[in-house]
């Protein structure tokens with residue numbers, strides 16, 4: 001879970017990368033960084049922990065000179081939140097300065113890392129992305145594109161990656177296409193980004209997705225499509241459409257809002273409810289709730305309000321009672337809920353802790369009946385491809401039956417979207433990875449099978 005952006009052929013490219021990161025902030029809030037490749041052959045870097053808007057100012061951006069830049073916003077996972085794990089990673093190797101940003105999770109990173117360490121490689125952080133840099137630097141191939149191609153061919157798992165070598169920019173997606181990556185054009189320059197919402201903010205025209213297994217090179221204003229790897233079973237992450245991506249983005253050929261509405265409509269057909277109003281758990285569930293309302297004819301209301309200004313809040317131990325974290329983030333609209341039978345649509349149920357607090361909030365606001373509808377199937381398996389998810393023991397859908405969960409959450413009824421319903425709703429854009437719902441992992445879990453923990457993710 002990270003956001004990445006690459007800019008080339010634009011004056012003050014770092015400023016465009018900054019705006020791109022701003023649009024991708026939802027993909028990670030722990031740390032952010034920008035590198036810029038200058039005409040003098042030097043790549044400059046600035047990175048820090050925190051939110052994008054708090055890290056960069058006019059002065060830091062001005063010092064990142066050049067017409068080529070990379071940006072990264074990081075979501076901390078078990079790999080650690082320290083600054084040494086923030087990206088871009090910038091190194092100097094025999095071809096000049098190299099910078100790299102990565103979104104995804106490499107499933108054989110620990111094995112490769114061990115191999116590299118045994119050969120004398122020194123690692124600075126714990127993230128899997130550093131393995132890529134070492135593989136590129138150690139390649140005996142003559143050109144950067146061949147070095148990168150060779151390095152990427154050794155990786156298993158999820159990587160959407162943007163690399164600059166001097167002022168040449170490379171962008172690639174893993175052969176399964178787990179994580180998104182899109183290409184856009186602005187004036188005579190190009191932008192590569194995790195989601196199209198970054199292109200919109202930059203007034204860039206969306207050209208296309210980078211294809212699974214594809215690598216492109218952008219040099220002197222020219223885009224060259226290079227194949228980086230043999231295609232496997234293509235499996236873009238359906239969870240991006242369910243929850244993670246912004247609804248105003250287009251990914252994998254689909255509108256995220258359109259996909260979520262289709263999930264909501266299918267959910268209404270599969271899991272109807274007799275109720276007075278339907279509302280969402282904002283914001284990621286808004287589109288699914290609208291779809292549910294459209295299909296069922298039950299009026300859409302704003303029953304829950306989310307506070308958008310909640311960052312990392314210090315909670316005094318005396319306040320840290322039941323549901324307090326939920327109450328900081330959400331409040332119920334009593335006038336909407338009082339005396340009503342309500343359908344609450346949430347996009348997914350992972351740990352279930354937020355839902356339990358929300359149901360109490362909704363009941364306290366006077367709702368007579370609470371019917372919880374989930375716009376995806378039960379999450380029963382962890383993700384090893386770059387979305388931060390708890391272990392199986394912490395996944396409530398893996399631990400409880402629907403009826404047990406209904407009682408646990410204290411709702412009058414609970415209904416999930418079926419796996420078939422979810423995949424059918426977006427089948428024209430598929431096939432997708434559904435492993436966290438189905439357990440069907442398409443890319444080999446090499447580290448896990450060899451007894452390593454999959455700890456590093458970016």
Ligand code: SF4
Nearest residue numbers: 237239383433435436
């Ligand atoms: S396991 Fe789930 S979250 Fe992970 S890539 Fe597959 S669909 Fe996405």
